[in-house]
Amino acid sequence: MTIREVEHEITAAAPAETVYRLIAEVENWPRIFPPTIHVEHAELEPGKERIQIWATANGEAKNWTSRRVLDPANLRIDFRQEVSTPPVAAMGGTWIIEPVSATQCRIRLLHDYRAVHDDPAHLEWIDQAVDRNSRSELAALRTNVERAHAEDALTFSFEDSVTVDGAAKDVYDFINEADLWEQRLPHVATVRLTEDTPGLQTLEMDTRARDGSVHTTKSYRVTFPHHRIAYKQVTLPALMTLHTGYWTFTETDTGVTASSQHTVVLNTANIARVLGDDATVADARAYVQQALSTNSRATLGHAKAYAEGRR
Incomplete structure (x- = not known):
């Protein structure tokens, strides 16, 4: 041997x-x-x-x-x-x-x-x-x-949560079935979802910003029914060099806590171009967090309405 x-x-x-x-x-x-x-x-x-x-x-x-x-x-x-x-x-x-x-x-x-x-x-x-x-x-x-x-100083994490008077499986299904987001989420223009291996998804999506512009993103997602979905975004906006996160669905005595967690590394090279010459790292952090939280909270709100409607 x-x-x-x-x-x-x-x-x-x-x-x-x-x-x-x-x-x-x-x-x-x-x-x-x-x-x-x-x-x-x-x-x-x-x-x-x-x-x-x-x-x-x-x-x-x-x-x-x-x-x-x-x-x-x-x-x-x-x-x-x-x-x-x-x-x-x-x-x-x-x-x-x-x-x-x-x-x-x-x-x-x-x-x-x-x-x-x-x-x-x-x-x-x-x-x-x-x-x-x-x-x-x-x-x-x-x-x-x-x-x-x-980049330790440029790396940060945050989370948004909602309480749902419904079943964890229904909230999970709403997030997992991203191929239906085009019909279910106003800020999503088009979706391309593939899952050649069960539990391992490729998600490409065009989303609308508040100014009307459309942005294309691609992520890989790993699903753990019916309690968690982890992802890594591989096409990144100008202000990020990394974006990972996960959706979690935790049953409680009063229903379900559904959360969206993000971890981001800022791209300092693009701050002035995107936000202006006077913008700081703190400005970029606030801008990125608001943009991601706005979409997360909107998605969680629709997932909550869907799950509560199925009670």
Whole structure:
């Protein structure tokens, strides 16, 4: 049995502890790995976890499961695929983050793998794929952890909620059935919704702003009936470099609390062009939050009316 072991590394302009945290805390992955849509803990215990990952590959949305062992004291994370895809028979590896200075670190990515039937041609194919993917992943990771570290002050989250005198399933259905929003929501002009894999949606939508202009957006959505829908917007307005969020539907003693949560990173390069030369980061934050909240509250209001009408 031939087990290949390889290593790739890169240096990043961010503190080692910051980089470790960004990789260790999977809720950060949509920020630092552009293909990642959403990550969910399937199992979680001290120092160990099983995670389910939804991400795009060659423009298609996929999902898979990995196990990880976290060692924060040594800034080390071991990972192993639960089910490998031929010609890979098995694959795992390790992230090791080493401080270079207070503001720099070395990121090492180790892989170990073997090929189906120990086939030399398969092994060569995996060698090339791991080398190519590791180099591009580390380069993208360096760019994005440096950016995430620098943009902490530009990142913010907020939530809007309504109380619904109805069933969680009905509120969930209204948000899940986005293909009907064109008829149900006044601010939505057209919708294109596809769901080739159950629970994994691609949503393209043209929405009307209050000034009458129409904006096209594209998002990937991961659905968890009937309590949550997570999403990542991949076509972004000029004032954002990131927009992720989720809809939640929580049953209470008096009905359902339906909420829309957003996480945003502001794009400071476009503030003056969009809002004027005198506009500040605070102005941009207020503008973005108002725009997103206006649509969320409108959608939640219609979802509430729909669910209460079905009681």
